[in-house]
Amino acid sequence: MKEQIQALVQLQDIDNQANKVQIELEEGRAKLTSLETDLQELAEKISIQTEEMQAVQKRQRELEGEIEAAKALAERSRERLSSIKSNREYKALLREIDDGSKRIADMEEEVMEIMTQVEETQKVISGLEEEKKAVATAVEDETANVSSRSADVEKKLKTFESSRSKICASVEPQILSRYNLILRNRDSMAMAAVEDAVCKACHMGIPPQIYNELQVGDRMLFCPHCDRILYWRKPEEE
Numbered sequence: 001m002k003e004q005i006q007a008l009v010q011l012q013d014i015d016n017q018a019n020k021v022q023i024e025l026e027e028g029r030a031k032l033t034s035l036e037t038d039l040q041e042l043a044e045k046i047s048i049q050t051e052e053m054q055a056v057q058k059r060q061r062e063l064e065g066e067i068e069a070a071k072a073l074a075e076r077s078r079e080r081l082s083s084i085k086s087n088r089e090y091k092a093l094l095r096e097i098d099d100g101s102k103r104i105a106d107m108e109e110e111v112m113e114i115m116t117q118v119e120e121t122q123k124v125i126s127g128l129e130e131e132k133k134a135v136a137t138a139v140e141d142e143t144a145n146v147s148s149r150s151a152d153v154e155k156k157l158k159t160f161e162s163s164r165s166k167i168c169a170s171v172e173p174q175i176l177s178r179y180n181l182i183l184r185n186r187d188s189m190a191m192a193a194v195e196d197a198v199c200k201a202c203h204m205g206i207p208p209q210i211y212n213e214l215q216v217g218d219r220m221l222f223c224p225h226c227d228r229i230l231y232w233r234k235p236e237e238e
């Protein structure tokens with residue numbers, strides 16, 4: 001039984017290493033996905049800001065056209081003033097010119113506001129563009145990182161798999177299936193070292209009788225608290 005438990009400890013060690021490299025790879029992939037989402041969100045923000053800016057710029061061009069037309073109209077009205085004989089008509093035309101000037105002033109003010117707004121939006125857009133550039137670089141780096149790492153992980157997993165099958169061949173089938181079952185049910189941790197009568201997996205105390213039996217080592221024993229397969233480890237081995 002001692003050899004069987006020893007083999008399971010080795011198996012657990014390999015399974016731990018395999019899990020670790022897989023988790024690392026998954027973390028890399030998750031990081032990449034989150035960076036790609038960031039990149040997409042930035043692109044969307046830029047496109048929204050650009051569309052808004054283009055809409056106000058269109059309004060600006062319309063206003064500029066209207067201002068030009070209003071100025072031309074005012075010019076013609078002023079020319080007409082000298083040829084008007086009736087006082088009433090003269091006053092009406094003057095008022096029209098005055099109203100026109102006010103309208104032109106209002107429109108010119110709106111154009112100024114639009115120009116300020118466009119300037120600010122352009123600043124926002126170039127800030128977003130900078131950010132997008134940085135994220136795009138990070139995406140590129142992480143993509144390269146993940147692809148080189150996944151090749152590496154695959155190689156490692158193959159090595160783990162071959163050592164695993166060698167060990168599995170030396171373990172009795174029912175012991176192995178017990179190990180695999182606990183592995184699945186207990187967070188990929190089937191083996192629990194016991195040091196000074198404490199289970200190192202769940203940190204609970206092991207009853208003296210089990211602890212004594214464990215040191216003799218001729219029976220497969222389980223932690224009464226976490227159900228893992230126990231093995232005795234002298235504290236100095238750590």
Ligand SMILES: [Zn+2]
Nearest residue numbers: 199202223226
């Ligand atoms: Zn335990």
